[in-house]
Amino acid sequence: MVAGDSKSDISFAGTFASSAFAACFAEICTIPLDTAKVRLQLQKKAVAGDGIALPKYKGMLGTVGTIAREEGLASLWKGIVPGLHRQCLFGGLRIGLYEPIKNLYVGENFVGDVPLTTKILAGLTTGALAISVANPTDLVKVRLQAEGKLAAGVPRRYSGALNAYSTIVKQEGVRALWTGLGPNVARNAIINAAELASYDQVKQTILKIPGFTDNVLTHLLSGLGAGFVAVCVGSPVDVVKSRMMGDSSYKGTIDCFVKTLKNDGPLAFYKGFIPNFGRLGSWNVIMFLTLEQAKKFVKSIESA
Template sequence: MVADSKSKPDISLAGTFACSAFAACFAEICTIPLDTAKVRLQLQKKAVAGDAVALPKYRGMLGTVATIAREEGVSALWKGIVPGLHRQCLFGGLRIGMYEPVRNFYVGDNFVGDVPLSKKILAGLTTGALAIIVANPTDLVKVRLQAEGKLAPGVPRRYSGALNAYSTIVRQEGVGALWTGLGPNIARNAIINAAELASYDQVKQTILKIPGFTDNVFTHLLSGLGAGFFAVCVGSPVDVVKSRMMGDSAYKSTLDCFIKTLKNDGPLAFYKGFIPNFGRLGSWNVIMFLTLEQAKKFVKSIESS
């Protein structure tokens, strides 16, 4: 990842973008089953049968994964992987690759010493917001594909695949529909990006001050888990609103979705899917940061040769 003090980048901007996109895509492939479970849990609403509340179809992370695999096949857990990779190439590459240049811009050319946490957070907010504005269509298609469960016999699927989903949404809902949920998505991804990147640096810095710890794979693993946990705690409410808006066109606005979710499902609904969300983001961060650091070492060796 990045050092605490401002320094000249080890590799080119293009190399940083490529490493970031590759690391994000690899983490996406490894963890998307947990993301699919998270989306299903977030979209699940209270079902009322008579006067009693019916038991929910999906219960817990492992239960949701098992239900999806049993009813729809194991491959259904990777629904949305194509737009997911589209998203990570754009979003992951931009938000991570641009983090250091933007952070250095905020502290100024003449800055010397450790970069303040406030500047790290501001840089994370900026790159997260800018990146998701570009990548929102890919996020929308990914959620739409993940949200579609097992259909009754003879009922056609809403979309036959990622490319069909893009074209169908544009044809039926207009080009602007590809940016549905942009408001909560900007909020979610800016906040989570800042939480991930800034907290990774801070957790890593704190761990390295403990006697016996060095800058190795174990330290990166702990730092990645810490970053993922903090990101989920902060970003879960906007993540739920984002998923519901993208998965259901009945909501008029971000505020409308927030109010209806609060009214119909209660405040705890904003932390629906917390465990799978942490399982997803925690493992995603560990895999991404470990892959990123190794990829940057590889690219540095190529560029310096």
């Protein structure tokens, strides 16, 4: 089966493998920023008795520094194993299915530029489908990232990714692996559409500027643009998703949204915006650059 990408003309399996590889590589490079983002999002207003309690984590670099100092450098890569599980499934599916779904929406006889609305719809569809499959990996990643430094003698909640999967199933049931599915589907469908559609549009716009060609600089600028749009659009649902996955006291998506708004104010929905942009911006740049090269490599193998 050939994915309908005139630029690459590689099989769906080749597109899936290229997408999974690119997503995993980007994950390894940027997960410290994601860990910082999760900690900032889960941080609630401190309740002080007589004085003012200062928040433990401040800013992206401050949070990274605090985690590294208190818990060790390796703690910044907490959740990397389920993170890679997630990217193999989610990254491979959402990007691998994007072209086939887009072609399905426009029809096989369509000629010309695909409308932006169709690109967005295809991104929403593949993002929702992919995260519905990969939600358990996201849940475990957030749980591992959320666990900070423990007091002496206090055992860790989970010994690792596989232990986390089995412990959650034993203690909370299989359905618990899909905790936060609602906001997670909303977040990833929206962010996927924002990333893929904006990457296409930014790249298309840049290529119309004299002197620009389809090269690394264009991919870099397009990736940054895609990351910025994705964070602006997806940050509120991202915060709700992280809080629901990190804290089981919420009754549902609406409950989490209302309590966050009531207790922490509207700006809480943009907590961790800078590390989130640092994460998604750099993630998109690395992923798209790697993806372009990986697809070229796969094309050379398939056409040999």
